[in-house]
Amino acid sequence: xxxxxxxxxxxxxxxxxxxxxxxxxxxxxxxxxxxxxxxxxxxxxxxxxxxxxxxxxxxxxxxxxxxxxxxxxxxxxxxxxxxxxxxxxxxxxxxxxxxxxxxxxxxxxxxxxxxxxxxxxxxxxxxxxxxxxxxxxxxxxxxxxxxxxxxxxxxxxxxxxxxxxxxxxxxxxxxxx
Amino acid sequence: xxxxxxxxxxxxxxxxxxxxxxxxxxxxxxxxxxxxxxxxxxxxxxxxxxxxxxxxxxxxxxxxxxxxxxxxxxxxxxxxxxxxxxxxxxxxxxxxxxxxx
Numbered sequence: 001x002x003x004x005x006x007x008x009x010x011x012x013x014x015x016x017x018x019x020x021x022x023x024x025x026x027x028x029x030x031x032x033x034x035x036x037x038x039x040x041x042x043x044x045x046x047x048x049x050x051x052x053x054x055x056x057x058x059x060x061x062x063x064x065x066x067x068x069x070x071x072x073x074x075x076x077x078x079x080x081x082x083x084x085x086x087x088x089x090x091x092x093x094x095x096x097x098x099x100x101x102x103x104x105x106x107x108x109x110x111x112x113x114x115x116x117x118x119x120x121x122x123x124x125x126x127x128x129x130x131x132x133x134x135x136x137x138x139x140x141x142x143x144x145x146x147x148x149x150x151x152x153x154x155x156x157x158x159x160x161x162x163x164x165x166x167x168x169x170x171x172x173x174x175x176x177x
Numbered sequence: 178x179x180x181x182x183x184x185x186x187x188x189x190x191x192x193x194x195x196x197x198x199x200x201x202x203x204x205x206x207x208x209x210x211x212x213x214x215x216x217x218x219x220x221x222x223x224x225x226x227x228x229x230x231x232x233x234x235x236x237x238x239x240x241x242x243x244x245x246x247x248x249x250x251x252x253x254x255x256x257x258x259x260x261x262x263x264x265x266x267x268x269x270x271x272x273x274x275x276x277x278x
Contacts, residue, residue, distance in 0.1 A: 005181055009188050016192045016215055020199035025207050032211050035192070039218055042185065046229040048237055051244075058244055059218075063251050067211065070255050076205055076268050092201045096194035103190035107183035124233035131234075140241070143234045151238075155245050162249030169256035 005045055011038035025076050029067050036060045047128040050136050185226040192219030204269045206261075210254050217247045 011034060018031025036059045043052035083089065131139050144152050192215055199212025221240045228236025262268060 002181065005184060009184065012188060013191055016195040019208070019211050019215055020195050020203065025205055028208050028211055032214060035215065036218065039222060042188075042222060043225055045181075046185070046225050048225050048229065048240075051225060051237055051240055054241065054244060058248060059214075063214070063248055066251060066255060067207070070259065071207060073259070074207075074262050074268065076207060079203070079205055079208075089202050092198045096198045099194045099197075100187065100191045104183065104187040107186035107190075119231050124231055126228075126234045127232045128229070139234065140237060143238050144241070148235070148238045148242075151242055155242050159245060159249050162252050166252045166256040169253070169260055 001045065004041065008038045008041040008045070011035075012042065023079050025071050026068070029064060029071060032067075033060050033064050036064070047131070048136075050140055182226065182230050186223060189219045189222035189226065192216070192222065194219075204271055206258050206268060206270050206273075209270060210251065210258070214247060214251070217243055 015031045015033075015035030015038060019028045019035065022028045022031060036055060040052040040055040040060070043049075043055060126139065196212045196215030196217075196219060199215065200209050203209055203212065221243050224236040224240045224243070226236075228234065228240075258268070261273065266272065
């Protein structure tokens with residue numbers, strides 16, 4: 001398990017770095033696909049099989065196909081290379097490394113886990129064994145339609161608004177300059 | 178088994194930080210959108226990590242909702258980008274500052 005985590009984590013990190021550092025937009029998109037597939041593997045390691053499948057289908061499938069279509073449609077040229085000594089790149093890089101190190105420090109012995117390795121709030125009833133015995137999708141669906149019904153309904157309204165908005169924006173108008 | 182817990186959290190923080198860096202330093206709006214996806218994915222990883230290690234379900238449910246939000250955000254964002262491109266402007270976020278004036 002540790003070996004698989006190491007491989008997937010390195011893949012996810014390299015993919016994430018590739019998105020930011022690639023000069024061509026299409027290379028950024030392909031790096032993001034690598035990152036998302038590695039992330040699906042990490043979800044499997046975290047006993048979230050349904051989310052791993054959703055990650056592959058929705059992100060690596062639908063969203064990235066949309067991105068690649070738009071990139072092929074607009075054909076943006078290559079950007080100039082990022083100069084590491086430019087002020088905003090330097091400050092942003094230092095802030096990113098600092099944030100990561102801070103979270104690593106807090107995760108190792110920090111605020112959420114006590115010294116004995118226990119979480120402060122205690123453990124919930126959804127252990128991987130209990131979830132798998134009841135069924136992963138069943139458990140998630142029951143939670144979605146009982147405890148988290150309001151966020152679920154708000155999300156469906158959001159999706160409707162997004163669909164209407166996209167249709168409105170992509171309508172052909174001659175008044176646009 | 179809390180052995181890999183710091184690893185997952187650190188990776189999610191690294192993905193979030195790289196995404197924020199991309200939003201700050203890149204000029205192409207398509208890459209900026211991909212960096213936002215990266216940040217959302219980093220947040221998702223943290224949510225699922227906490228859901229697994231505290232043995233609760235809220236993290237997984239909200240990761241699912243974040244995926245839906247990210248998909249709708251991409252739809253509207255890419256429609257905006259194509260609209261900007263069709264109006265004859267160069268694809269560069271630094272040049273799209275006329276709304277602030």
